[in-house]
Amino acid sequence: MTERLILVLDEGTTSTRAILYAPDGTRRGVAQRELTQHYPRPGRVEHDADEIWRATLACAVEMVAAAGGADRIAAIGITNQRETVVAWDKRTGEPITRAIVWQDRRTADQCRALVKAGHEPLVQTRTGLVIDPYFSATKMHWILDNIPEARALGDALAFGTIESWLVWKLTGGAHLTDASNASRTQLMALEDRDWDDELCALMGVPRAHLPEIVDMTGDIGRCDRALLGGAIPICGLAGDQQAATIGQGCFAVGDTKATFGTGAFVLTNMGAQLPRSQHRLLGTVLLQLGGKRTYALEGSVFVAGSLVKWLRDQLGWIDRAADTEAIARATPDNGGVYLLPALAGLGAPHWRPDATGAIVGLTLGTTRDQIVRAAMESLAHQCRDLMEAFAADGAAWQSLRIDGGMSANDWMAQDLADMLDLPVERPADVETTALGAAMLAGIGAGLFASLQEAVAMRPATRRFTPALAPTDRDRRLAGWHAMLARHLN
Numbered sequence: 001m002t003e004r005l006i007l008v009l010d011e012g013t014t015s016t017r018a019i020l021y022a023p024d025g026t027r028r029g030v031a032q033r034e035l036t037q038h039y040p041r042p043g044r045v046e047h048d049a050d051e052i053w054r055a056t057l058a059c060a061v062e063m064v065a066a067a068g069g070a071d072r073i074a075a076i077g078i079t080n081q082r083e084t085v086v087a088w089d090k091r092t093g094e095p096i097t098r099a100i101v102w103q104d105r106r107t108a109d110q111c112r113a114l115v116k117a118g119h120e121p122l123v124q125t126r127t128g129l130v131i132d133p134y135f136s137a138t139k140m141h142w143i144l145d146n147i148p149e150a151r152a153l154g155d156a157l158a159f160g161t162i163e164s165w166l167v168w169k170l171t172g173g174a175h176l177t178d179a180s181n182a183s184r185t186q187l188m189a190l191e192d193r194d195w196d197d198e199l200c201a202l203m204g205v206p207r208a209h210l211p212e213i214v215d216m217t218g219d220i221g222r223c224d225r226a227l228l229g230g231a232i233p234i235c236g237l238a239g240d241q242q243a244a245t246i247g248q249g250c251f252a253v254g255d256t257k258a259t260f261g262t263g264a265f266v267l268t269n270m271g272a273q274l275p276r277s278q279h280r281l282l283g284t285v286l287l288q289l290g291g292k293r294t295y296a297l298e299g300s301v302f303v304a305g306s307l308v309k310w311l312r313d314q315l316g317w318i319d320r321a322a323d324t325e326a327i328a329r330a331t332p333d334n335g336g337v338y339l340l341p342a343l344a345g346l347g348a349p350h351w352r353p354d355a356t357g358a359i360v361g362l363t364l365g366t367t368r369d370q371i372v373r374a375a376m377e378s379l380a381h382q383c384r385d386l387m388e389a390f391a392a393d394g395a396a397w398q399s400l401r402i403d404g405g406m407s408a409n410d411w412m413a414q415d416l417a418d419m420l421d422l423p424v425e426r427p428a429d430v431e432t433t434a435l436g437a438a439m440l441a442g443i444g445a446g447l448f449a450s451l452q453e454a455v456a457m458r459p460a461t462r463r464f465t466p467a468l469a470p471t472d473r474d475r476r477l478a479g480w481h482a483m484l485a486r487h488l489n
Helices: 049-067 108-116 120-127 136-146 148-156 162-171 197-203 240-247 305-313 323-330 368-392 410-420 432-444 451-457 470-488
Strands: 005-011 015-021 027-034 073-080 086-089 157-160 176-178 212-214 217-222 233-239 256-260 264-271 282-289 292-301 338-340 358-360 400-403 424-427 461-464
Touching: 005 049, 005 162, 005 432, 015 049, 015 432, 027 049, 049 073, 049 162, 073 162, 073 240, 073 432, 086 148, 086 162, 108 120, 108 136, 120 197, 136 148, 136 197, 148 157, 157 162, 162 176, 162 217, 162 233, 176 217, 176 233, 217 432, 233 240, 233 432, 240 256, 240 264, 240 282, 240 292, 240 432, 256 368, 256 432, 264 282, 264 368, 292 368, 305 368, 323 368, 323 410, 338 368, 338 470, 358 470, 368 410, 368 470, 400 410, 410 424, 410 461, 410 470, 432 451
Parallel strands: 005 073, 073 233, 176 212, 256 400, 400 424
Antiparallel strands: 005 015, 015 027, 086 157, 217 233, 256 264, 264 292, 282 292, 338 358, 424 461
16 A cells, blocks of 8 residues: 655744655655745834745645655645734735734734733733733734725735635635634633634734634645645644644643744643643643643743844854854853843743843953853753743643754753753654644544554654753853843843
């Protein structure tokens, strides 16, 4: 019998990819296209939704051909950058403005007004989310207020996050989102299965513009035959961080993963318990299968891989991202330098959209390499802050599973183990976001009976154990906390 493959569409912040997986987890092909980043004003980050669609379709077509045709594809899984908002005309299927990316801060004033008016306790209790420009609802409201065509379209206006946009284009008009992405909009209560009328009214987003919320696996839709040569079923949808948690096999309560991509995102499985944070962490839907939900507690760091990109593209201090490992390894210490990587505000547990980056401790003897090392150290420092917040919320980490492009850096993985004083595990294939989407699609297509069966796709792992002297750990943390106190008060 001819082996049937799983096609994953992995829609990231800086690129889109299509990846072919065999049911045993082996990759059979990858196609990738870079995405243009638009920064029209300070604090604004945009993508061209048409470019996303064209790039995604081109990658998918390439992988279908590599598979030997659409009949070789059992299912499609989609995973995506979360919170990014696309607005389009339902009649034409064309976007009416650029997509507003999750990193965008243009709605900071609206968020401050909502907090000042006393609405954050309601929003946090219902959705598990703090009020911040990061999330989708205020982006949708901004489009309604600032793009004349949006209100003129009336009920013909469609809003969606990236997976919703791709499903619409692939199917020729199905307006759907999955529960994991819906939980990031601030328009769905964690306990409910549909949009919340009170939240929609508060955020000024009519329900008529929103997609239907569905499970994360199942027969979600069928591709238009004209696009890929066959009506391939879409059988898995998940936001990128939920997909990575699934790909890491975090199915037991307390299992924790951290993904290091453009940003860094930590999720701890909370089971059926609704996550209620007292320390500025987020509650989110981890899984919805057959209408049954599993939740996660989440900490979001906005700048991780984008910090390395800044060192390379804006400062010209490195030629390749991989150079950071050699520099950090060859530089004995940070020379008293600390870097606050607030290039897009600060996320959890601080939630300071107004914060900007800073470098402290500079002297005439400071070297470029010490600043680069301080930048890399800031990732472990931020994760330490998150670890302490998770523990205070009753979700202490016993170990940490890491993935994402940055996690391939051995020095960074060891630094995390050292600063967290915990074992850190990394899979041989660090792209677990796409793997999680493949697992969901495989379940939806009947290739696996359960997540526990699908986890056989997960590769072997490498373990990093703490090796730093406690005095050195304490010294670094003291410098980090002193810098935070100076710049955030």
